[in-house]
Amino acid sequence: MIRSYFEKRPHLIYIMPAIIILGALTIIPTIFLYGLSVTNYELGYPTFDFVGLENYIRLFSGKDAEFWYSVGISLGFMLLATVTQLALGFWLAVLLDREFKLKFLVFACMIVPVAMTPSITGQVWKLMMNAEYGVLNYFLQFFGGKVVWLSGENAFWSTLLVDIWQNTPFVALIIYAGMRSLPTDPYEAAAIDGANKLQIFRNITLPLLWPMILLAVIFRAIDSLKMFDIPYSLTQGGPGSSTEFLSLHIYRLGFAGTGWIGRSAAVSVVLLILTTVISMILIRLYRKGVENKG
Amino acid sequence: MNPLGNKKLTVVTAVLLLIVSVVCIFPFIWMMIISLKTGTQTYDPSIWFFSPTFENYKNIFENRHAVDYLKNSSIVVLLTTFISIFIGGMAAYGFARFEFKKKENRAFWVLSLRMLPPMASVIPIFVMASLLGILDTHLVLIICYMLFNIPFTIWMMRSFFEEIPVALEEAAFVDGASRFQVFIRIILPLATPGLIATSIFCIINSWNEFVFALFLTSSDASTLPTTVTLFLSVSGVVWGEMSAIGIVTILPVLLFAMIVQKYMIRGLTFGGVK
Numbered sequence: 001m002i003r004s005y006f007e008k009r010p011h012l013i014y015i016m017p018a019i020i021i022l023g024a025l026t027i028i029p030t031i032f033l034y035g036l037s038v039t040n041y042e043l044g045y046p047t048f049d050f051v052g053l054e055n056y057i058r059l060f061s062g063k064d065a066e067f068w069y070s071v072g073i074s075l076g077f078m079l080l081a082t083v084t085q086l087a088l089g090f091w092l093a094v095l096l097d098r099e100f101k102l103k104f105l106v107f108a109c110m111i112v113p114v115a116m117t118p119s120i121t122g123q124v125w126k127l128m129m130n131a132e133y134g135v136l137n138y139f140l141q142f143f144g145g146k147v148v149w150l151s152g153e154n155a156f157w158s159t160l161l162v163d164i165w166q167n168t169p170f171v172a173l174i175i176y177a178g179m180r181s182l183p184t185d186p187y188e189a190a191a192i193d194g195a196n197k198l199q200i201f202r203n204i205t206l207p208l209l210w211p212m213i214l215l216a217v218i219f220r221a222i223d224s225l226k227m228f229d230i231p232y233s234l235t236q237g238g239p240g241s242s243t244e245f246l247s248l249h250i251y252r253l254g255f256a257g258t259g260w261i262g263r264s265a266a267v268s269v270v271l272l273i274l275t276t277v278i279s280m281i282l283i284r285l286y287r288k289g290v291e292n293k294g
Numbered sequence: 295m296n297p298l299g300n301k302k303l304t305v306v307t308a309v310l311l312l313i314v315s316v317v318c319i320f321p322f323i324w325m326m327i328i329s330l331k332t333g334t335q336t337y338d339p340s341i342w343f344f345s346p347t348f349e350n351y352k353n354i355f356e357n358r359h360a361v362d363y364l365k366n367s368s369i370v371v372l373l374t375t376f377i378s379i380f381i382g383g384m385a386a387y388g389f390a391r392f393e394f395k396k397k398e399n400r401a402f403w404v405l406s407l408r409m410l411p412p413m414a415s416v417i418p419i420f421v422m423a424s425l426l427g428i429l430d431t432h433l434v435l436i437i438c439y440m441l442f443n444i445p446f447t448i449w450m451m452r453s454f455f456e457e458i459p460v461a462l463e464e465a466a467f468v469d470g471a472s473r474f475q476v477f478i479r480i481i482l483p484l485a486t487p488g489l490i491a492t493s494i495f496c497i498i499n500s501w502n503e504f505v506f507a508l509f510l511t512s513s514d515a516s517t518l519p520t521t522v523t524l525f526l527s528v529s530g531v532v533w534g535e536m537s538a539i540g541i542v543t544i545l546p547v548l549l550f551a552m553i554v555q556k557y558m559i560r561g562l563t564f565g566g567v568k
Contacts, residue, residue, distance in 0.1 A: 014388030115551035
C-alpha cells in the first residue's frame with residue numbers, strides 16, 4: 001500500500017527529505033518558542049513556572065516603553081533603509097546601464113559590500129566612525145567638519161548609513177539585471193505613438209521592472225527588520241538604548257545581563273509574527289506579479 | 295537599442311561610477327591598511343605611507359587562536375554545504391520536473407523560511423540544544439545552517455534544472471533508464487556549473503552567519519564572525535589585531551564571491567533573476 005502511494009506520487013521521494021528536515025527545524029522550535037513565552041524561565045535557574053499571558057500583557061499594556069521604542073525604531077529603520085536603498089540602487093542601475101570597458105571592475109567593487117561578513121562590516125565602520133581617530137572625521141576635517149558618529153543622537157543614522165553601504169549594491173544589481181532583460185518592442189511602439197519620456201517610464205518601464213523591484217523590497221525590508229549583526233558590532237544597541245533594535249532587545253533581555261528567557265521569547269514571538277505578516281504580504285504581491293506575467 | 299535611451303558614458307557618469315566604486319571598496323582597503331600598521335600608527339589616520347608590518351597577523355594566530363576559529367568555520371561550512379546541496383538538490387529536481395498538487399504553495403513555503411528571523415529560532419534552539427548537551431559543538435551549527443542553506447539550494451538548483459531540456463531525459467527513458475539513473479547520469483553532470491555556484495553561495499552565507507554562531511557556541515566551536523565579541527569592550531586598544539582578524543574572515547568570502555560573479559544576481563535572488 002505504501003509502495004503504491006509513492007508510485008502515484010513520484011515527486012515525494014525527491015522532496016520529502018528536505019520537507020521533513022525543514023519542517024522539523026522550524027515547527028518544533030516554533031512550538032517550543034511559544035511554550036517558553038508563557039513561562040518565567042530564567043537562565044541559570046533550574047525551575048520555572050507557567051505564567052500564562054503575563055509576558056504578553058506586560059508588552060501590550062503600554063508599560064514596557066523599551067519594547068515599544070524597539071518596535072518603533074525597527075519599523076522606522078526598515079522603511080528608511082528600504083526606501084533609500086531602492087532609490088539609490090535604481091539610480092546606480094541607471095548609471096550602470098550603458099556600455100563601457102571597465103564595467104567588470106565596477107562590478108567587482110560593488111560585490112565587496114554584498115559579500116562582506118555583516119558583523120565585520122559593523123566592526124570596520126566602528127573604526128572608521130571613531131570620533132577621535134576615525135578616518136571619516138579625518139576626511140571631514142578638510143572641510144572643517146566633525147561628527148560624533150556614534151553618539152546617542154547620531155547612532156541610529158550611522159547604523160542606517162552602514163546598512164545603506166552594505167546593501168545598496170545588492171538592490172542595484174537586481175534592478176540592473178531587470179533593466180538588461182527589458183524587451184525592446186514596447187519602446188519602439190511607444191516611440192511610434194509619440195509617447196514622452198515620463199509616459200514611457202510610468203507605463204512601460206515601471207510595470208516591466210515591477211517584479212524585480214518587489215523582489216528587492218522583499219529581501220531588504222525583511223532583512224533590515226530582523227537586522228542584528230551590524231548594530232551588534234557597531235553600537236551594541238547603544239549608547240544607552242538608542243539603537244536597540246528588536247533583535248538586540250531580545251538579545252539583551254534573554255542573554256546579555258538579565259537572562260529572562262521567558263520574556264525575551266515573548267518579544268521574539270512578536271518579531272516572528274511581524275516578519276511573517278510583512279513577508280506574506282510582499283510574497284503574495286510578488287507571486288501575483290510573476291504569475292500574471294508568465 | 296537600449297530601451298531606456300541614453301547609452302553613452304559621459305564624463306559625469308564616469309566620475310560618479312568611480313566615486314561609487316571607491317566608496318564600495320574603501321572600508322575593505324582601510325581595514326587592510328590598519329591591519330598592516332603598528333600599534334601607535336593605527337590611531338593616526340593621516341599616515342598613508344608606512345612600512346607594513348605583519349605583527350598583527352602574527353599576534354592573532356599566536357595569541358588569539360585564529361587557527362581554531364578558521365578550523366571551526368571550515369568544518370561547519372563544508373559539512374553543512376555538502377549536506378544541504380545533497381538534500382536540497384534532490385528536492386530541487388522534484389520541484390523542477392514533477393507536477394503535483396500545491397507545488398507552488400510548497401515552494402513558496404520553502405522560500406518563506408528564508409524570511410524567518412534567526413533571533414526567533416535561536417532562543418528555543420538554544421534551550422533545546424542545552425537540554426540535549428550539544429551546545430558549543432559543530433553539529434548544532436551544521437544543523438541550524440541547513441535552515442537557510444536547504445531553501446536556498448532548492449530555489450537556486452530548481453532554476454538551473456529547469457534550464458535543462460526535458461527531451462534529454464525522455465531520450466534516456468526510451469533507452470530504458472530509470473528516473474533515478476537519469477538524475478544521476480544525465481541531469482547532475484549537466485547541472486555541474488549550477489551545483490558549484492550554489493555550493494559557493496552556501497559557503498558564503500554560512501561563513502558570514504553570526505546570530506546562531508554567537509548564541510550556540512562559546513569556545514570549542516566558535517566561528518570567525520564571532521571574533522567581533524573579542525573586541526567589543528576594549529575597542530580602541532587593539533585596532534590592528536581587530537582589523538587583521540577581520541581581513542582573515544572576509545578574504546575567503548570575497549575570493550569566493552569573485553568566482554561566482556557571473557551568477558551573483560541569480561544567487562542573491564534565490565534564482566529569481568537570471
